[in-house]
Amino acid sequence: MKRTVPLLALVSWLLPGASAAQASLVFNFNFTDPSGSGFNDATLGPTRQAALESAASTLAGYFNVAGNVTVTIDAGSGGSGNTLASAGSPIPLANGFQPTVVQDKILTGTDLNGSAADGTMLVNFTQPWFYGNTPVSGSYDFQSVAMHELTHTLGFISEISSTGQGAANQTSGSPDVWSTFDRFLTDSAGNPLVNPSTFAFDTSKLGVLTGGPGSGGMFFSGPNAVAAFGGRVAIFSPNPWQQGSSGSHIDGGPGGYINEAFLMDPSVSSGLGLRALTTTEQGFLRDLGYSVVPEPAATGLISAVGLLLCAAAHRRLRA
Ligand SMILES: [Zn+2]
Known part of the structure; x- marks a missing residue:
């Protein structure tokens, strides 16, 4: 019986310790706009920054990481016309299927980009946005679009160009540089677009x-996406090719080939959007190497409402 007390003491000490040491993924933003504009706007800047932090926190909640990982993103103003936002993360220029800097950092803890930011996100602030949880008629859901863009930096992106060239722009049909995502791009019969050996x-x-x-x-x-969806998942492949959008989105949502809304659709309606990864998209991210938590807290309701409100409004492209 003498051992009981020390054992209990040990347990009570371990539990809070284990909780405090729980690994987490954090997005850290450098707001690159000049003072007085964009994310540093005198009036809307703090609201925009807080909305981006909120979206990033929701997305980060989907991932089990091996240690505490901080991903750094340069966030600023950019884009014109119908584009709402764009984002990316560099990949190593070596032939084969390469992870983005963000992806590699989360999966291995290695920082391939040194002291530079791991990724970039640009927002077209000339478009109408709402930043909180209450939709504004005719405005776009900033938090939904931010989650979409950050998911691109995670490696949900193709490097295949309209000519069949990769990131190194080698002659089509020659070995080139591709994303991990490209490893899984096929025709409808499952034949790979990029030869996995050459x-x-x-x-x-x-x-x-x-x-x-x-x-x-x-x-x-x-395999994980196919299992979650119940078959191969159609990818946005319109004619003519849409640079920056073709190959890097699911062909879903209103007007899409798949009659289902996804966070990673190529365009979005005004009103409340999806603020969740569908189970299919969770499958994509598992195929990209991630350990994904199926249902982080407090996203389900917003997701369901978003599905109802997305249907009719005007749609804008997002890269
Ligand atoms: Zn996109």
């Missing part, structure tokens, strides 16, 4: 890049 684009598949919507276009054939 890292060369299969030039007989050029028509697939603009063969959508439907069975003539691109599909994502990662």
